[in-house]
Amino acid sequence: MWRGGSNTRTCKRRFFSSPTRSRHHRPPYICRLHSRGSQHLKAMAEVDHLAAERATARFDVEEMKVAWAGSRHAVHVADRMARLVASDPVFRKDNRTMLSRKELFKDTLRKAAHAWKRIVELRLTEEEADLLRQYVDQPGYVDLHWGMFVPAIKGQGTEEQQHKWLPLAYKFQIIGCYAQTELGHGSNVQGLETTATFDPKTDEFVIHSPTLTSSKWWPGGLGKASTHAVVYARLITEGKDYGIHGFIVQLRSLEDHSPLPGVTLGDIGGKFGSGAYNSMDNGVLRFDHVRIPRDQMLMRLSQVTREGKYVHSNVPKQLLYGTMVYVRQSIVADASKALSRAVCIAVRYSAVRKQFGSQDGGPETQVLNYKTQQSRLFPLLASAYAFRFVGDWLNWLYTDVTQKLEAKDFSTLQEAHACTAGLKAVTTSVTADAIEECRKLCGGHGYLNSSGLPELFAVYVPACTYEGDNVVLLLQVARILMKTVSQLASGKQPVGTMAYMGKVQYLMQCKSAVSSAEDWLNPDAIQEAFEARALRMAVNCAQNISQAASQEEAAGFYERSPDLLEAAVAHIQLIIVTKFIEKVHQEIPGHGVKEQLQALCNVYALYILHKHLGDFLATGCITPRQGALANEQLGKLYAQVRPNAVALVDAFNYTDHYLGSVLGRYDGDVYPALYEEAWKDPLNETVVPEGYHEYLRPLIKQQQLKLSRL
């Protein structure tokens, strides 16, 4: 981790960021003594405190890096970009939680500008530039510019519109954001109130915010940075409301950045946690009859003619939601990154941290050796790998659907919606909870900002809400499940990830054949149990909805929505398990790599089975004894993972800079780092705190005076 800067109180040394480099030729650990510290750190030889852990690994870590990253090329590029960022003082982030909101925002602007400068100077490819931005690791307007504004124009703009706007966006001549959510409506997109009324006299749309609740509210990058937005508004022409459509609207002057006439703009205020998502200028926006040319309506899906006629192309109207589908699939990949970071910190620290168990003055026990620590941590490690692989698969599915859409084949649109919505919901919910669990797994030190976990949590939790509230998205999955179940009777064969439902006759009555703990290592046994559980839960919901005889279907759905959520989760967990099993069935090079992934796959599946045992038992697809055998096998698997745990997180190949955690350091030398980090806090800038003379001294003196009078 580069600890540069002008802080003379900090140690005169460089922490090398790269795990691979750090193993060799690191300079001696010499720390200048803190002048005000009560205890002096001794110069000490640098050691890898985790070397013994790394020596017990039973697989080739370099090859596991390839399995994690997807290819040797991906490892290489990621490594180069991570080092580039870690070695650049502008990208320093260890002081981030101590900056005021204004300083943090300016720091974000500086980092974004510097990143762009480096991307241009080094002529980085798109792949390299994306990775560089990832390693800069600070949410900012560029995320929305590249992540939503550009994709919205690509997906919903005509070729002519793309030709006009994309080159401007690619060169940052304009900065864009995605302005959909309003103060009054986010989840219910059809409920948005902003209007875009066509005026045939001037060939313009008039964009207007008719109510307070129609104010755009939340769009990232809108508050302070963006010059343009893709604004979602109700299209009104010839007196008729045609519902929500996208429009490119200029918001700020390209000369002095001031809001254009009729546009009111600002930031919506501080958000959860210090640092974290406060680097982002989520904004508020109101329009007072702002006029834009007709050709700034995104017209790929539908058009308004010069005369004001509304023309809808012969495509599903849900294509309007395409940008959200795109971002949802990328959020699944992000979940594995955030989760693996938290797990990497918790595993390394758990291997360093010792508590209890010392006998005859011998060493205490590494907390990683406690079975409880393993049973909390290893399922999260397995989940990180599971999410990585399902994320890769989802990316493939998204690409495949996009190609089909280009060819006007809309048959897989529903599958893409169900998978992106459901996987986004499940992976972000699990990851948010897991980061908090990792904090607890690190004990008291996990609560320090320097552990990196509080900030990671604060920056990550909104992922459960943005790009679709997780409950709202799971209800979308449930709706598709109910539709699929209702079509089974007519003999329509479900396809894609719903194909298992076609085995309804078998899955509704099958009984698991597992009779020993080892039997649970058979992927077919796992697959069958997960399929039977998911299908039976869906069918139960469908029956309960239809049995609510007097009710309409929608009312039945509403009544049963808590159960429907659980059925949707079961279906999505089945997809994750299936994709992990498929991954492990592939050829995977490298000594012991496949075996480790097999073990992690089993940990993931059996952990879910154990955690949701009630579902499996209630639907009758396994017996209580089989449930107990699964738990027995899980314990054995944890023992198998234990000697490989540190190497399994090393395979994520994260630099110390990217991890941003004194507890997760590659060398495991956490105590001097914790100690050193404490002295950097602004409170330690003076020995006697500000406020002493105003508040502490008078208080103490007053009490002394009272005592002396006694």
Ligand SMILES: CCCCC/C=C\C/C=C\C/C=C\C/C=C\C/C=C\CC/C=C/C(=O)SCCNC(=O)CCNC(=O)[C@H](O)C(C)(C)COP(=O)(O)OP(=O)(O)OC[C@H]1O[C@@H](n2cnc3c(N)ncnc32)[C@H](O)[C@@H]1OP(=O)(O)O
């Ligand atoms: C400091 C340390 C740093 C650490 C960093 C650590 C890790 C990094 C990890 C994290 C990243 C952190 C920072 C990253 C920075 C940026 C993050 C990126 C993005 C954040 C920005 C967020 C943007 C937004 O939130 S944009 C707004 C998103 N809004 C929504 O998602 C709204 C949700 N609502 C809807 O989608 C819809 O309203 C609805 C719920 C789907 C309902 O739609 P409606 O039209 O009303 O339809 P229905 O009647 O329900 O359905 C009709 C019909 O349509 C089908 N349908 C619905 N949607 C779709 C679709 N998308 N595709 C296809 N079909 C669809 C539906 O099934 C139904 O079909 P049927 O008629 O056949 O039944």
Ligand SMILES: Cc1cc2nc3c(=O)[nH]c(=O)nc-3n(C[C@H](O)[C@H](O)[C@H](O)COP(=O)(O)OP(=O)(O)OC[C@H]3O[C@@H](n4cnc5c(N)ncnc54)[C@H](O)[C@@H]3O)c2cc1C
């Ligand atoms: C950090 C952050 C960044 C964002 N960035 C952007 C951006 O760049 N651009 C943009 O346009 N938007 C952005 N958003 C907005 C975001 O997309 C919405 O907040 C999100 O879609 C949720 O909508 P909502 O706020 O209306 O929640 P609500 O729908 O009001 O949710 C409130 C509660 O109601 C429940 N609920 C709602 N509907 C139902 C239902 N039908 N059934 C059962 N329960 C229901 C939800 O589960 C939730 O518990 C961002 C939000 C955040 C937090």
